Amino acid sequence: MQTESTRRRLRELILDGSYPAGSRLAEVEVAETLGVSRTPVREAFRALTADGLLSTAGRGVQVVRLAAEELAQVYRVRAALEALTAELAAERQRAGRLAPAELADVAELADRTHRATADGRLTEGVRLNREFHRRVAELAANPVALHTLDRLWDQIQVSTLRSLRAPDRTDLVDAQHRELLAAITAGDPAAAADAARRHVLDTCAADRLTD
Incomplete structure (x- = not known):
């Protein structure tokens, strides 16, 4: 092929x-x-x-090169979808449908993402951060949402790569990742959705400042 x-x-x-x-x-x-x-x-x-x-x-x-307003629109859709996938993942956890190893894998990705960005390995950090979010979305077991998110992530990554710089909010991003994972692990759909939505919108605000 x-x-x-x-x-x-x-x-x-x-x-x-x-x-x-x-x-x-x-x-x-x-x-x-x-x-x-x-x-x-x-x-x-x-x-x-x-x-x-x-x-x-x-x-x-x-x-593609998204203008600031277009980027904001894409981020808002991403925030809604990631809130949905986080909610669904927490519901599956509450129903006993997530294996402990799956959550452990996501926690390891959070660790690796934080280490890479804190050490200034920015390209690797971007890749691992996306892998973390994709793994969370996979836990939702909703292929339609995952496919749509893949397309949105591609557009965001390309449009923000030019402004890649040493992170000034590494600890905040890590804390938000942990909050999201903790809500999913606790089987709390509302808290998971809220954590995911806030994290994406905070990221949007940070990216627009560097546009």
Whole structure:
């Protein structure tokens, strides 16, 4: 499946900043970079445009770059969805449907995220932070919400990567992660939803200040 492989590899290059937000992509250049023909690149462009990572620009495409207001709108939707997935995860925990090992895995991710950001390993911290939030969403067992969140996370990551800097709220982020995990572990859906929503909206405020 060369088309899928090309889409996946191009997506990775976009998310790690190799193709930064706002940059124009040409089929020939990308095909040479990936060592494939133009056909799978063209299909990858279409797929990633449908996913919201690319947008049409004349006869070509460019990496999405959300303006401050657009970014705020995406964050508000993300906040609502993460509140939902946190609530569902807590409900599953209360019903005895989450294994202790699943929660332990999320706690370990919180530890690794905090260590990476505190040590200034920013790119790794971004990756681990997203992995932490995705793992929480997976606990909800709602594939529709997870798929939608993946698309929103992609847009946010690309749009904020250019302003990546040494964190000045590392301890707050870690505390909010712990609060969210504690509410899920306690099987408290309302507290989990509230913790998730507040955390995402706080992150939105911080990212907009660096836009």
